[in-house]
Amino acid sequence: DSGVTQTPKHLITATGQRVTLRCSPRSGDLSVYWYQQSLDQGLQFLIQYYNGEERAKGNILERFSAQQFPDLHSELNLSSLELGDSALYFCASSTHPIPVNEQFFGPGTRLTVL
């Protein structure tokens, strides 16, 4: 158990819909990262938050957005869903300052868009 929790574990929805994925980092971790894992694209970095502020953006679509709340949990919002958004979405967290960037991953949310 990494100490990172993600809900829900599975999500099935239809095209055009909007969903919210939730992540609680390990106690004391200030950084949260979101990654998407799909068969064709592999594991891709989406976005990073540090202590409530956006720190870096990767290949995140404009239909996707995220935020980190004062209690440090984070939510990833996916809207106008398309079939190609079906994937595993992982959240990871890490401490700061970090001499070496060890990220702890949650179990993931499997999103299926029908």
Added chain:
Amino acid sequence: GDSVTQMEGPVTLSEEAFLTINCTYTATGYPSLFWYVQYPGEGLQLLLKATKADDKGSNKGFEATYRKETTSFHLEKGSVQVSDSAVYFCALTPTQGGSEKLVFGKGTKLTVNP
């Protein structure tokens, strides 16, 4: 941009066989290098890491050496077990860009037969 290339899988071995999974990277400066492992139905776990040239990371019988001259970080284990069956990801953290994001290879699926 920064990238990681690892050998295509799947890899199938018998128990007690020697394992090598090749990984090479492209990055500016001196990135930190990682191997993560993903067991079926679970999130990623850090297996080992190295932060500078000639560093050797090791854990659970697995080893990898940071080779700057060949930009490689090959994973090795002298005697694999059935319990090592998983997907292995090579990854790096770029030294530029202001983010601690992980850039992953596509993963190598290992199956160890008894």
